Amino acid sequence: MGTLDGKVALVTGGARGQGLAHAHALAKEGADVVLVDICEQIASVQYGLATEEDLTLAAKSVGALGVRVAAHKVDVRSSSALDAVVAETVATFGSIDIVVINHGIWTRGALWDLTDEDWLDTIDVNLNAVWRALKAVAPQLTKQRSGSVIITASVNGVEAQAGAAHYTAAKHGALGLMKSAALEFAPYDVRVNAILPGFVDTAMTNWQGCYDMTGGKPGSTRADHEVAARHWHAMGGLIKPDEISGAVVFLASDAARRITGVELPVDGGHLVLSTFNPNPS
Incomplete structure (x- = not known):
């Protein structure tokens, strides 16, 4: 028996990387999994985002672990799209017990070189869409009076990074949002926490x-x-993606039933290192 038998997990950014690793880990503990990913490119992002093929393969790999699985092409910048996938998940699986808000993008540039598109895309995906996801699942989580939400933030949510002011601002904001959400969901026995990965x-x-x-x-x-x-x-x-997943499974489980509003670094000790000047000249 797994620690998450009978649970249903919704994972955004689930087609590959950390999201897929978390989906595998949750499934191995018995959770049914619903994967969500954009499966198209965002123009300001300089590396390739997940594809529909990635999402299809991800769903097959999760299903091979013996759990029920669904996959949806969803742009998390759309509240209506998120509302629709939540409604379909509840209709198909009966509940949503675990929400892993994992989607994100990362681009670089001095703040004075960033275009409006650079700034707005990063804020919209990494902060606004975290709020949209929380808002979309809130009716179901508060109705059933249970659930665990895990937000993928970053060590850049508690420290600065030169050349990524937009990302740093979004991740700081996501942690503030997590703490407010933890307070608002607490009366409904719904927990909200954040993982702070290092360099994955x-x-x-x-x-x-x-x-x-x-x-x-x-x-x-x-x-x-x-x-x-x-x-x-x-x-x-x-850090390998699956080295983050143990913390996600823990926060999703009953072992963490009294833990909410927490920023949990999974960073190989990055935040305890002595600070350094990245531009000593």
Whole structure:
């Protein structure tokens, strides 16, 4: 028996990366899973986002674990689309017990070089759509008077990152939203927490702009990126998506039934490292 037998989990950004890893982990503990992803490109994002094929393959891999699974192509920037997938999930599965708000994008640029599109896309996906997801599931969670919401935030929700003011602002905002949501949902026995991942090895961190940032120079390579990443975490190296998933499963489970409003770093000790000046010149 799994710790999540009989539960239904809705996972946004679930076609690959952290979202898919979390979906696998939840399914292994017995939860049925509903995957949501955009499956199209956002123009301001410099790396490829998930595709419909990714989502189809993700659903097959989750279903192979012996649970019920559904997959939906949804743009989380649309409240009506989120409302529709919540309604369909409840109609099909009967409840929503776990909500993993995992979607996100990350782009780079000095704040004075960011276009309106750069700024607004990041804020809309990484902050506004967190609110939209919370709003969409609220009627069901408060009606059933139970549930656990886990938001994928970032260590950049509690620290700054040069070259990513829009991302940093969104993640700080997401943590403020999480805390307010925890207070508002608490009377209904619904918990809301956030995970603060460190540098996770996904498509979001595998593109030239990221290599240049970690490598410290234009034209840096994946090999440079891997070497530099050793200094980002006290425990060294890049973090694998499934190394985040244990914390998600814990927060989703009854073992965490009295935990709400918490920012949980899963960062290999990044936040306890001594600070440094990234631009000492």
